[in-house]
Amino acid sequence: EIVLTQSPGTLSLSPGERATLSCRASQSVSSSYLAWYQQKPGQAPRLLIYGASSRATGIPDRFSGSGSGTDFTLTISRLEPEDFAVYYCQQYGSSHTFGQGTKLEIK
């Protein structure tokens, strides 16, 4: 089973700043089958990025994904107040697994 490790566990930033979230896999994720989700309290997760770098429908272009193999990154170029949430990565190249999440909080 592929284990995904997200870092940092918590990221404290201010609106307007740039956020960089990391997701590292225990083995190579085939064909960059990696997705990112945002979850706010009391809500279901929302798909942001699939295929490591493709934005899902309706996702603002301040969200971008990159990476391949075992190292992936979600970047939020300029934080808006509504971006503070928990973010999860997920691989679907070999069965499915989720990372443990990164909490993005307001500094």
Next chain:
Amino acid sequence: EVQLVQSGAEVKKPGESLKISCKGSGYSFTSYWIGWVRQMPGKGLEWMGIIYPGDSDTRYSPSFQGQVTISADKSISTAYLQWSSLKASDTAMYYCARFNWGFDYWGQGTLVTVSS
């Protein structure tokens, strides 16, 4: 409009059985995998398993194999998650989601509480 509507919250006792549902609409239900995801209180997302309603092909996470059963009735566009004997540790929010190179549509979640 694509929608996944889950059954309502449940309160059960340890040892009881339970089957929760997820009804899809607004798309071809038999053409997309449906996954189930557990979220324990204050914790992260855990992938439980996935089913292809077109032919009922089902895959399970090793952590959940033998603990739950995933099924689907394509005639009524509904997927199910069931337990034969609940434990207190099954207390969690359970989500269904459509898989389309990522889980692109999610149900609203079903809260299952298991307590004596």
